[in-house]
Amino acid sequence: MKGTPAVPAGGSHEKAAAGGDAPHAIPDELLDDLTPEQLAAQWEDEKPPAAGALANAAASLVVLGVGIGAAGLSIAMGLGAPDKPQPGLWPFIISIVMVALGLFQLVAGRHNRDAEKFTRMSTAPLTGLVTLAAMVSLMPLIGFELPSLVLCIIWMRFLGGETWRSTLVVSAAVVISFYAIFVLALHTSIPHLF
Template sequence: MRVQLQKHLFRTTSVVIVLAALACVVYSLSLPMGTLARPGAGMWPFLVSCAMGIAALVTLVTEKDSSAYEPLSKRTWIIVVGFALMAAFVVAFQIVGLTLSCLALTLVWLRWMAKESWKVTISLSVGLTALFVIGFGVLLGVPMPDDVVLNLILGKGF
């Protein structure tokens, strides 16, 4: 039974990805599209979702067996954990801003998923967080939600 399930799992995965892509396309259509010269908030999610859906459909149609795919193992679940962490990052980003959410994501990812030492984890997490905050927030001026840490540093409170 397990071998039979493993044999057709790649098709199930493709179907799930197609459905997720469709959901993302529908959501992106609720956002302003803009034009290619001046893209709106929905343009990139729409394009990426379409590409993801097309790739999954091609895989679904062209692949005949699962011999080229890595078998499922306990290590496979790290992908699920990675997606959950990214979802948590998106939620945290809206609530506490970029600094804390980026720091938390990189700490968890590097320490428990990548199995890095604490020294490497802390150094990279702080460095990457600073790079993203300075790069996107200061230099590029990308509009972001209120950042709890930056508000405290700038004396604006919570």
């Protein structure tokens, strides 16, 4: 079959595919024996189908909409001034960057051939966005500690597939670090419980 990488001696391609997730997946121990051309052919076989111009435009409009919505939420949180920033300043700056990138992608990225077609895995960024919006809306009410901890756990365990042990350790370390930097060291006005 043209485009299918050769399998090193010791097994057929069908045997190699039996242990993998994709139809032509090769086990990790055999990947070391493949040439760069064979690896490129393997990656090409496993690549999701390309998205069309409509999907590229839809993705750009989603980024644009999220950026505009996030800018509005940031303004509602308060921007402050550069010497006395309020909680919405940095999210506002990031939102403006998102709007600019969404507009650029909408205009210049219509003919992008590298974009992937939407699949079941495309819901992961949406889950990340919804949980991030929930964290931002809960911060003024209950502080950043608990929403940030829950956000880290969801992102690491359910979106990233990490183990419970590493998820809990890293999530706690992130929240403690943020607390130490923004509350104890910088004395920012970020909403916090403790």
